[in-house]
Amino acid sequence: MMILVAPILFVCFHCLIICHSHHTKSKRAPRPFPIWPVLGNLPLLGKLPYQTFYNLSKTYGDIMELKLGSISTVIISSTKLAQEVLKTHDLIFAYRPNSIASHFLSYDGQSVGWAPYGDYWKQMRKLSMLELFNTKSLEASKNVRDEEFSFLLHRIFEDCKEGKPMNIQTQLSNSSMNLITRLLFGKRYFGINISNEECEEFKDIIYKQGHLVGAFNISDFVPLLKPFDLQGLQHQIKKIRLRLDQFLDKIIQEHMKENKLKDSKDFLDAMLSRCEINGFSDKLDDNKVKAIINEGLMAGSETFTTTVEWAFVELLKHPEVMKKAQDELDDVVGHQRIVDEKDVPQLKYLQAIVKETFRLHPPVPTLIPHENFESCEVGGYHVNAKSMILVNLWAIHRDPCAYENPLDFNPERFIGSVIDVKGNDFQLLPFGSGRRICPALSLGLIMVQIYLARLLHSFVWKLPKEENIEELDMTEKTSLTAPKAIPLQVIPNARLPFHLYVT
Numbered sequence: 279m280m281i282l283v284a285p286i287l288f289v290c291f292h293c294l295i296i297c298h299s300h301h302t303k304s305k306r307a308p309r310p311f312p313i314w315p316v317l318g319n320l321p322l323l324g325k326l327p328y329q330t331f332y333n334l335s336k337t338y339g340d341i342m343e344l345k346l347g348s349i350s351t352v353i354i355s356s357t358k359l360a361q362e363v364l365k366t367h368d369l370i371f372a373y374r375p376n377s378i379a380s381h382f383l384s385y386d387g388q389s390v391g392w393a394p395y396g397d398y399w400k401q402m403r404k405l406s407m408l409e410l411f412n413t414k415s416l417e418a419s420k421n422v423r424d425e426e427f428s429f430l431l432h433r434i435f436e437d438c439k440e441g442k443p444m445n446i447q448t449q450l451s452n453s454s455m456n457l458i459t460r461l462l463f464g465k466r467y468f469g470i471n472i473s474n475e476e477c478e479e480f481k482d483i484i485y486k487q488g489h490l491v492g493a494f495n496i497s498d499f500v501p502l503l504k505p506f507d508l509q510g511l512q513h514q515i516k517k518i519r520l521r522l523d524q525f526l527d528k529i530i531q532e533h534m535k536e537n538k539l540k541d542s543k544d545f546l547d548a549m550l551s552r553c554e555i556n557g558f559s560d561k562l563d564d565n566k567v568k569a570i571i572n573e574g575l576m577a578g579s580e581t582f583t584t585t586v587e588w589a590f591v592e593l594l595k596h597p598e599v600m601k602k603a604q605d606e607l608d609d610v611v612g613h614q615r616i617v618d619e620k621d622v623p624q625l626k627y628l629q630a631i632v633k634e635t636f637r638l639h640p641p642v643p644t645l646i647p648h649e650n651f652e653s654c655e656v657g658g659y660h661v662n663a664k665s666m667i668l669v670n671l672w673a674i675h676r677d678p679c680a681y682e683n684p685l686d687f688n689p690e691r692f693i694g695s696v697i698d699v700k701g702n703d704f705q706l707l708p709f710g711s712g713r714r715i716c717p718a719l720s721l722g723l724i725m726v727q728i729y730l731a732r733l734l735h736s737f738v739w740k741l742p743k744e745e746n747i748e749e750l751d752m753t754e755k756t757s758l759t760a761p762k763a764i765p766l767q768v769i770p771n772a773r774l775p776f777h778l779y780v781t
Contacts (some may be wrong), residue, residue, distance in 0.1 A: 292622065307343040307352060307659040310421035318345030319498060319740045321375055326754060327494070328643035331355065331672040336778070341657045343665075347499025348559065349375075352556050352656070355673035356678050359657050360711075361704040363648065363667060367656065370711040373649040377498045379491045382515045383576075384520070390717060391577065391646055393521050402570060403516045406717050409548040410461060417721055419461055419620060423725070426457040429469060434737065434770050435779035443742045446590060450583040454725065455484070462571055464524050464544040483525060488758035502726060526568045536629040546571060555572035575756060578718065582725050584759040585708075587640035587766055589631060589730055592687045593752060594741060594768070599689060603628050604773075607735040613774055617731045619724065628731050630689035633731075636675075636699055636708035639644040641759040644674040644711050671707055672760075680705035699723065736778070737770035 312318035322344075324330045333355045340356035342587060353362055363371050371397040374380075376387065383716050384392040390406055409415060430453040437444050452468035459467050467480050467499045497504040507513055512629040543551075549567050593600040606627045611617050618713040622629070648667040653660065660668075674682040681691065697703045700719060701711035709723075716722065733739075741747060745767070755763040771781060 294353050298769065305659055307341045307657070307661075308338040309343040309345070310338065312345040316347065316502075317496075320346050320496070322674075323494065326756060328670055328672040328760075331644070331668070331670045332676070334669070335673055341659055343659075346503065346666075347496070349499050350662055350664075350670060354656075354667065354669045355617060355677075357677055357705045358412075358631060360669050360707065361378075362439050362656050362672055363669060364701075364704070364707075364714075365709040367650070367654055370454075370650045370654050371667055372646040372713045373651050375647050375649040378495055378504070378512055379493070379515055382519045383487055383572065385565040385595065386768075388566045388569035389573035390570065391573055391578070393715065402566075403717055405549065406570070410547050411717055411720055413720075416724065419721075422457060422460050423619075426460070427616075427729065429453065429456070430729075431732070431779055433469070433773060434733075436756070437774050438667075438770050439736070440660060441769065443767040443769055445765050446768050447583060447587050447762070450586050450729070451579055454582045455481075455575075455579040456576060457725070461545060462574050463546040464534065465529075479521070480525065482574055483518060483521055484579070486514070486775070487572075490515050490518060490582055492757040492759075523568070523570060525581055526571060527552075527564070527569065529571075530564065530567060545574070554629060567655055569600070576719075577716075578722075580757065580761070581731075582722060584641045584761045585632075585635060585639065585726050585731055586702055586733075587725075587762055589635040590733075590739065590764055590768065591750065591752070591762065592638070593634060593734075594739065594766075596687055599631065599687075603631055603734050605732060607650055611735060616778055617728065617735050619728050622727050622731065624710060625727075625731060627689065629727065630692040630729055631697060632688060632730065633706065634689040635690045637706055638675065639760070640671040640675060640708045642708075643672050643760050644668045645707070646714070648714070667669070669707070669710075674704075675706065677705065736772070736774055738773050740769050740771070742767055742769060 282526060298336065307597070310322065311666040312319055321329060322334070323346075327414065332355065332757050340354070341359050342353050342355075344351045344353065355362055370424060374392050374394065381387060383663065388392050388398075388402075390399065394401060410419075423524045430449060434449065455692065456466045456468050461463050461470065465777070467477055469776055490511065493509075493511055504512070516631045527547070530550075533550060546567070549570065593603070606625055610621055610624045644669070650661060650663055650665055650667065653663045655661065674680070678684055697706050699706055699708050702713045704711065709719040741750070751762070753763040754760045
């Protein structure tokens with residue numbers, strides 16, 4: 279009898295091990311129950327989903343799965359798990375989910391940010407790096423950055439004379455957009471040689487695009503509702519796409535006519551002339567050109583403006599930090615010249631302020647969504663293929679395991695620290711990491727550092743008398759980035775000799 283029982287027990291025990299192993303491999307991340315039929319967890323999100331995810335992570339953990347309509351969405355909220363997604367499994371998660379807004383405004387996923395991972399994406403990223411973002415290109419464009427800051431400096435100095443509050447968001451946006459448009463297609467749009475009508479049309483297109491890309495569209499998560507366009511967003515997207523086409527077509531046609539006559543070349547010239555050389559085998563058509571240019575317009579200005587404005591908000595709330603930064607600038611630069619980019623490596627405290635601003639106010643709080651092309655395991659949990667992955671920087675940058683007193687604005691935490699923003703330190707990832715790291719990282723970092731340094735060095739900044747520093751509004755709004763909901767109003771006063779402000 280025992281001879282028969284022993285093999286049976288062995289088989290049963292082996293089956294239990296297999297079943298347990300299968301169950302372990304298939305263990306899903308913790309998740310709130312999807313109460314609403316069809317919608318699942320969508321009603322939980324609120325106006326600022328990344329803050330909702332942060333609060334939910336306190337209950338469900340650093341990895342959780344939400345059912346957003348028909349989309350399985352995995353939220354990553356810790357340094358360790360971000361490293362798994364963006365480094366350990368980088369290739370698996372190098373893909374992008376589709377959305378209605380990104381589909382239309384990236385011309386069917388043909389921009390660097392939204393293109394599917396593959397040969398085309400590699401070629402377009404390579405072109406961007408060669409023509410805009412490598413060391414040689416950045417050095418060649420330094421004069422453009424200097425010129426645009428000189429225009430901004432002069433405008434702010436003129437405002438100083440009136441002593442009226444200034445909308446710093448508008449000033450930063452106009453200056454950075456001029457810089458971006460000059461790099462992309464050699465033309466300024468604010469302040470000189472452009473009709474008000476053309477300027478306003480351009481500004482309106484860029485603003486509405488940012489709003490539409492950042493807007494929550496229920497049809498992305500419940501495709502059955504797409505034909506009904508319940509929020510009217512698809513109608514708005516099609517209208518802005520038509521206006522965008524007309525705007526970009528005009529620029530491309532101008533370049534094709536002028537190309538042979540121009541001595542200096544911009545990025546659009548490079549795109550039009552390098553279609554089939556140096557390994558760029560995928561011929562560029564008009565839509566591909568427009569996709570790349572439009573992405574530069576959308577991402578280049580808003581991320582910069584959002585970061586510098588939040589830096590000013592924090593510095594006004596912490597005047598001792600502003601004074602320490604200005605003392606450092608006076609020691610390194612003095613009062614007889616404007617800060618130069620070569621000064622930045624010596625401005626250790628200013629660099630710490632920039633890092634701390636990126637930490638508390640990441641311009642894209644949940645990075646651009648990732649998608650995995652095959653099933654895998656993250657943090658010991660099974661993630662189904664074709665899941666949407668959101669790396670919640672807003673939570674990761676507030677991780678108490680990574681930072682002491684993480685809710686405090688404290689640049690000193692980065693003095694003497696080796697933590698950087700270039701994608702290798704997963705507790706600070708404002709530009710992302712891995713294959714999908716932002717290709718404009720170097721330019722973006724230079725712009726934030728040098729503009730902030732020059733503005734702090736050139737002016738004393740104060741709030742209007744009626745504004746109480748303790749009551750300064752810190753509310754964010756949803757857009758392509760997470761800008762301040764109510765633009766910051768400030769009063770600047772010159773702190774350098776008069777001749778330095780004259781262009």
